[in-house]
Amino acid sequence: MIALARKYRPKRFADLIVQDHVATALRGAVAQGRVAHGYLFAGPRGVGKTTAARILAMALNCEQRSAGGEPCGVCDSCSRIWTGAANLDVVELDAASNRGVDDARDLRERAMYAASTDTSSKVYIVDEAHMLTREAWNALLKILEEPPPRVVFVFATTEPQKIANTAAPILSRLQRFDFRRIGPHAIVTRLKQVVELEQLRVDDDALHLIARSANGGMRDALSLLDQVLSFGEGPVTAARVREILGLVPDEVYREMLRAIVEHDAGAMFPLVERLLEAGADLGEFVNGAAETLRALLLVGVGGQPEGVTEGLLAVIRQYAPQLPPADIVRLLTILSESEERLSRSANTRLLVEVLLLRWAMLDRTVELSEVLEALGKEEGGKGKGNAAAPSPPVQSPPPYPPPYPPPGQKLEPTLANVRSVWSAVVADARTRSPMLGSLLAEAEVIAVDGRMISLRPGNAGHTEGLDRQRETIAQSLGRYVAEAPRVKIAAPETGTAPTPSERPERMTEERATAERLKTLRAKDPTLSAAVDALDLELLE
Numbered sequence: 001m002i003a004l005a006r007k008y009r010p011k012r013f014a015d016l017i018v019q020d021h022v023a024t025a026l027r028g029a030v031a032q033g034r035v036a037h038g039y040l041f042a043g044p045r046g047v048g049k050t051t052a053a054r055i056l057a058m059a060l061n062c063e064q065r066s067a068g069g070e071p072c073g074v075c076d077s078c079s080r081i082w083t084g085a086a087n088l089d090v091v092e093l094d095a096a097s098n099r100g101v102d103d104a105r106d107l108r109e110r111a112m113y114a115a116s117t118d119t120s121s122k123v124y125i126v127d128e129a130h131m132l133t134r135e136a137w138n139a140l141l142k143i144l145e146e147p148p149p150r151v152v153f154v155f156a157t158t159e160p161q162k163i164a165n166t167a168a169p170i171l172s173r174l175q176r177f178d179f180r181r182i183g184p185h186a187i188v189t190r191l192k193q194v195v196e197l198e199q200l201r202v203d204d205d206a207l208h209l210i211a212r213s214a215n216g217g218m219r220d221a222l223s224l225l226d227q228v229l230s231f232g233e234g235p236v237t238a239a240r241v242r243e244i245l246g247l248v249p250d251e252v253y254r255e256m257l258r259a260i261v262e263h264d265a266g267a268m269f270p271l272v273e274r275l276l277e278a279g280a281d282l283g284e285f286v287n288g289a290a291e292t293l294r295a296l297l298l299v300g301v302g303g304q305p306e307g308v309t310e311g312l313l314a315v316i317r318q319y320a321p322q323l324p325p326a327d328i329v330r331l332l333t334i335l336s337e338s339e340e341r342l343s344r345s346a347n348t349r350l351l352v353e354v355l356l357l358r359w360a361m362l363d364r365t366v367e368l369s370e371v372l373e374a375l376g377k378e379e380g381g382k383g384k385g386n387a388a389a390p391s392p393p394v395q396s397p398p399p400y401p402p403p404y405p406p407p408g409q410k411l412e413p414t415l416a417n418v419r420s421v422w423s424a425v426v427a428d429a430r431t432r433s434p435m436l437g438s439l440l441a442e443a444e445v446i447a448v449d450g451r452m453i454s455l456r457p458g459n460a461g462h463t464e465g466l467d468r469q470r471e472t473i474a475q476s477l478g479r480y481v482a483e484a485p486r487v488k489i490a491a492p493e494t495g496t497a498p499t500p501s502e503r504p505e506r507m508t509e510e511r512a513t514a515e516r517l518k519t520l521r522a523k524d525p526t527l528s529a530a531v532d533a534l535d536l537e538l539l540e
């Protein structure tokens with residue numbers, strides 16, 4: 001089974017969706033032989049930075065490059081670079097694991113060896129470049145001051161301001177491109193093309209949910225689609241996507257809005273209870289609630305919300321007339337006050353309940369006409385009319401101060417410890433990204449060596465997604481495990497290299513059982529630890 005994320009990764013500048021400004025500039029530079037020695041590709045995760053760097057490397061070394069600067073995508077050199085096969089002319093470095101002085105010296109020595117032939121160019125792609133140390137940057141600065149011929153450095157980063165802080169002088173040596181976030185509409189359009197090319201049956205609403213969960217990353221969107229397809233057969237529906245990604249049904253948001261509009265604080269506890277019983281993730285629910293309010297606000301000011309399912313749009317249209325924009329802004333303000341606490345607290349349930357109660361108890365904006373009417377009635381009794389402006393609506397104080405639970409004690413990094421907190425780590429990761437949560441729920445902690453924690457993906461299609469988010473996984477782990485853990489993604493268990501010609505594998509009975517057991521083990525660390533300790537074999 002070849003992952004869609006891999007199969008549909010762009011091979012030409014023209015394939016880079018949304019990043020036309022970058023594609024045009026790079027293509028032109030290649031065509032005119034004016035490629036710079038150093039580039040900075042800045043932008044959010046999953047918008048094509050590394051891909052663009054690879055295409056640049058392909059274009060520079062392509063045997064049949066077009067006059068316009070596009071690589072052919074099929075020649076020996078192109079396919080080697082595209083598949084990431086061993087290649088003398090392209091070196092990809094992950095700054096997160098090449099941080100030390102020695103690495104920088106090594107890098108410098110390696111860079112001194114120019115390209116392998118007289119005509120080829122050597123391209124260094126440094127991912128997560130903001131993780132490089134000051135020493136490493138100093139070494140690189142020396143290289144960029146006197147660059148060897150036909151050597152190109154591409155630094156990709158999600159946090160360019162960190163580079164400005166540690167290595168300001170280097171920035172003047174780099175040509176900077178800012179990659180744009182890919183909107184849900186562009187993602188859905190691309191997903192529809194892929195679905196058609198693959199002859200898959202996927203509902204539009206399902207694609208909207210996937211696009212929303214992908215959070216602006218095209219590759220994440222394709223990985224998510226892969227993931228949803230790998231969980232079963234038949235057409236992909238919105239319900240299936242919700243189930244797999246742990247998303248919350250639209251009906252819950254309808255009930256939430258009803259309770260807000262009707263000041264029905266009592267309804268909020270059963271609502272949270274129902275969510276928990278259904279196994280939904282509260283972090284995901286809060287994200288969805290924020291999306292719903294944002295879409296309501298947009299509709300309220302005459303806009304058109306993007307990436308919202310038909311079901312949710314119906315809910316929004318139903319409640320838009322009863323929630324004026326001023327009220328929604330106040331609801332969102334309360335949410336942003338709670339959000340930071342939510343990201344730090346272990347007691348999510350209580351915080352979500354408090355948030356919902358505050359929403360239900362919020363005094364609504366009083367219509368000016370109502371105020372005037374009320375004043376008019378009063379005037380009759382008092383005789384003297386004050387031209388006083390209506391006093392601003394008073395906001396109810398929260399029913400009780402939201403708690404700050406003491407930070408949980410962190411555990412020593414051992415295999416048993418990491419496994420014992422694994423379900424909490426997965427839940428934490430889910431609040432950062434639902435997809436990452438699903439990937440981790442399928443993954444298994446297989447080894448802990450010092451600070452290095454090794455994970456095995458649930459299936460081969462998950463490897464890339466996990467590998468790309470090692471830093472985020474480490475952050476989630478770091479909330480429970482001491483000594484700033486680092487993460488390594490091991491080869492998947494049945495990892496045979498995918499070949500492009502293979503059709504997606506069908507889910508066999510046997511494989512379904514194995515998947516179920518793996519999920520079971522991932523969900524129950526005690527069971528998992530016992531299985532490992534006693535070398536048990538799991539029977540159905």
Ligand SMILES: [Zn+2]
Nearest residue numbers: 062072075078
């Ligand atoms: Zn080529």
